[in-house]
Amino acid sequence: MTLLEQFVSETREALHSISAMLMALESRPDDTDLMTGLFRVVHTLKGNSGLFDYPEMSKVLHAAEDVMAQVRQGELGYSTALADGLLDTMDFVGRLCDAIELGVQFDASCIADAGMLAARLRALIGVRHDDADAADAAAPAAPCAPPAGPSAEALYAIAPALRMDAYRHAVDAGPARPLHWLTYLPDEQCFFQGDDPFYQARNTPELLWGGIAAIAPWPALQDLDAYRCALQFTILSAAPRAELEQYYRYSAEQVRLVPLSPLDLVLPQGDASARTQARLFMLDALDLVHEGALDTLADRARALREEVPATSWLASVLEWLLLLLQYEPDHREALVALIESLHDDTAPSWCELAEREAARAGQAPDLPQPEPMTELIHAQRRVLQQAQQAAGQEGRSNAVVTALAGILRARGALALLPGLDGAAATARELGSTAPLLAWMDVHFGSGGLVSPDPDVPAQVQAASVSGAAVKTDRRQDDTAKSVKVDQAKIDHLMSLIGEMVVAKNALPYVANRAEAVFGARELSREIKNHYLVINRIVEEMQGAIMQVRMMPVSFVLQRFPRLVRDISRTLGKQVDLVLEGEDTEADKNIIEALGDPLMHIVRNSLDHGFEPPGERAACGKPAHGRLTIRASQEADRVVIDIEDDGRGIDPDVIKRKAGEQGLLAPAALACISEQDAINLVFAAGFSTADKVSDLSGRGVGMDVVRSAVERANGTISLQSQKGVGTRIRLSLPLSMAVSRVIIVESGGQRFGVPMEQVLETVRVARTAVHCVKQSSTTVLRKRVLPIRTMNGLLGLSESPRLNDQDEFAMLVVRFGGEPVGLLVDSFLETVDIILKPMTGLLAGLSAYAGSALMGDGSVLMVLDTKELIQ
């Protein structure tokens, strides 16, 4: 896996755990462990995202992290608004992951969304402008974080003279009123809303400089949509943050504000002429700064400035130096950094300077040693160590260099980048990873700039000495866990095994023929022995492929916490969802078939089952309703119970309703039991759509739910007690692939009947069958059982055959919840078959569930007794 793939899959896992933790926090908002855990995950995610060039992702995660930090420190209470904000943010990150996986560029709307989400999260932190301003001023390191601050290139767009004016302005105003760098990305559709973003940008309060750029390369003119805004405005303003926010209040989500320290503007530029003078001046100047002879330095600089070409780097440095000497003569560090920039003509890294100062002031820079970084550094080291001997060393080294550069950038340690490049070049020349490892030891191992945490080097060394083997193992585990296979391949394997089963089943016939036709009894026995071996292997293969297709029920259940939360909030109800047995497994098709019915049932329950809090209180129930979804395995079936403690179903209302809709005759309605009445909600066409009062309304679309469950060979049952609650039980086979059927003979033909439809097989004496008018009945265990004949149902004229003892063979099947006897000629064996549904013209024959190929090459028609008896 590439680092990026790993990042995406880890991000997805993190998103899952974040949303699970948010749900948990909902019920236990005071749980500090949970809060800390949540913060850590968000923090890790943000740290990881910084390694790649996804500013949108880093931006929202950064905002989320800030919010979580405040919550963790108790400065901000947990609230549903906060959870909403975070959940939306995680959804957004999930969408970005999708885009990354597909390799698509984020479009402009993503950027706008990111801004909006981040603004929304930050709004939660509190909009006390004065405080925010003070905090910004006190933490000049803030622009260091890559997604937040303007890049040096962006600032270079401002002409030097203007930048110098801005610098003077900023220093005069003092640290309490920093300049602001404002990025304004208007909505794509804003022209249609009558906006003129350019006009708005031009009138920004205390505008010092403004620039316009395209957010993407322009298309050819004939493809250009002039009315889709694709511009970005960047503005340097001296106005206080509050004023800017007030001015852009209608487009707050499209605007990003970053305070600038005056030094950020100090960016020399120019060509490499006058190098010698530059070197000489640098040495002199550094001495003068150390001696404190700043006046002399200013004189020298002024004199030299007259001599050198105005376009040179030196001239630019001199001009800035003079300005600094005039405005911030006491800031020695800054002077030194500026002078040292003469060394290699790269602009001083003011971020680093600010960080160093902050560190010296005893307050560590706002960059906690993030565990993911350490983890990543370990990973890079591991890769290098493995690559030392392995082929393809160069490719891996390159990947590591990219990752390390990302780490450095994320930590703001840009000055180390050239060193890294140097080490990489040496490594390439030597064809070995040793120079890179050495470089890592120096910069990540010795408590240097990058890892101020004293624990880290120890860990790193441990990892490099003893941990390497362990880590390798873990890596292998990870890969094993995450094999992804296209479902089509599994299905193909499945159908091959199905054919294998059929082919294997042919062997007993061959054995019989060998004996009966060719008289080779020995051979027949050998074939049978061999058949047993193959049979065992095929059964194991079948079991194994079933295992591959098994998925935990949590796959469908995981969306319910969010769904229940959102729906119950919309409805103004309070419902706690309890999930149990989420690790119960079943075939992928079954799990997928569960999704829609479950969703329907849960929605119904929330909508109609639970009473509003007031009504619950009146009945003496707790205000919070309780919805339990419990999954469990019973023999070869997976059972899902959905239980609520809502108002239940009133059977009388159902009866009345069914009567009105003409589903049952009034006489029949009068004598059915309460349970039967409740079951009427499953009847096709039954509906409570017109909202009969005090009816739970559970019937909405329940027949749809039932048929969806039955399509997956499942059953559904419903129990309800008025005022107490409702329980719905779904029972589905663990797997749909192989069905067990009993083979029966009727009218000289063989038919299969699915075992799940058969209650029992019995023999009844001819004398025990009574004819009442047109229909036959018998008494089985003191219950009257209606009897039909298979031949009659299939339209065959023959009557069922009797055996030697003058008995009928009778299958007892379930029909509409009641047992019905079905007379056949005789029972044969039960077999496992791969059921193929009827296709083409035959698909209209609903009496057949499908067909299967038998071992001897014959086709077995499998009956659907429910359809048949109807």
Place this chain on the structure above:
Amino acid sequence: MTIEFDSTRARLLQTVGVDDAEQLLEWLQRTPGASVDFELCTHLHPANLQVLMAGATPVCTWPQDPLLAAWLQSALHEQS
């Protein structure tokens, strides 16, 4: 009418509104070697600006207002 079109030159006058962008776009497409004159321009709707940016249209005269000129130069200077 706030844009005057010569054979190869568009003169933007005072405030150029959003509705002119379409015409400007059409004109640019059928006029090879077109250039633009901002001398009397005081403001233009960004839809027009986009069209000029996308067309990499050379500027023959910048606006009199130095602030507006600075904005426009940031967007168009590379092409002028």
